[in-house]
Amino acid sequence: EEGFEFINNCNCLKEHMDCKRGCGLEMGDDLPALVVAKDNANFQKCVLNVARSKCSGKNSITARLCPCVLRQ
Numbered sequence: 857e858e859g860f861e862f863i864n865n866c867n868c869l870k871e872h873m874d875c876k877r878g879c880g881l882e883m884g885d886d887l888p889a890l891v892v893a894k895d896n897a898n899f900q901k902c903v904l905n906v907a908r909s910k911c912s913g914k915n916s917i918t919a920r921l922c923p924c925v926l927r928q
Contacts, residue, residue: 859923860909864888866902872921875902882906885913886920893917 862868864887866879873890879902887905891898896917903918911922 857911859925863923869902877901885910886915886918889918889920892919
């Protein structure tokens with residue numbers, strides 16, 4: 857999946873999301889994202905992906921940031 861290498865960093869997530877608790881590293885198809893579930897230990901933390909991200913990934917506890925890339 858293209859474009860994730862440009863947004864999978866803390867500075868980019870902080871530009872677009874309210875990362876009140878900073879950033880952390882995890883692995884998941886729904887990342888990079890902001891944890892929005894209030895009952896989650898990572899609430900209000902932006903989470904970067906240590907693995908390859910997928911556009912199809914989703915999770916009810918996160919709000920995603922996805923790249924837009926032009927098709928050639």
